[in-house]
Amino acid sequence: MKFLIFVAGVGVGFVLGSKAGRQAYDRIKHQVDNFTQSSPVQQVKSDVKDLAGKAAGEAGDRVSDVIDKASDKLDDLTGKSSGSASTAS
Numbered sequence: 001m002k003f004l005i006f007v008a009g010v011g012v013g014f015v016l017g018s019k020a021g022r023q024a025y026d027r028i029k030h031q032v033d034n035f036t037q038s039s040p041v042q043q044v045k046s047d048v049k050d051l052a053g054k055a056a057g058e059a060g061d062r063v064s065d066v067i068d069k070a071s072d073k074l075d076d077l078t079g080k081s082s083g084s085a086s087t088a089s
Contacts (some may be wrong), residue, residue: 005026
């Protein structure tokens with residue numbers, strides 16, 4: 001008998017909790033959606049995206065420069081010339 005009362009209590013608690021929980025979840029989700037779609041947030045998002053693109057481009061340029069320098073240094077150490085045509089034998 002105690003088990004049936006316990007199961008009934010769990011069932012009632014689940015139903016009441018899920019209704020209240022869903023309403024609270026929907027309200028919070030609506031507020032978050034309104035915030036993320038607001039004009040200031042969209043402007044910041046755009047600015048961050050542009051900044052990240054610029055930073056990635058600059059990083060790519062720096063990596064390319066380092067690779068070129070390393071390649072030139074390797075050519076100097078091995079006696080190869082990367083910019084000139086091979087000499088006639």
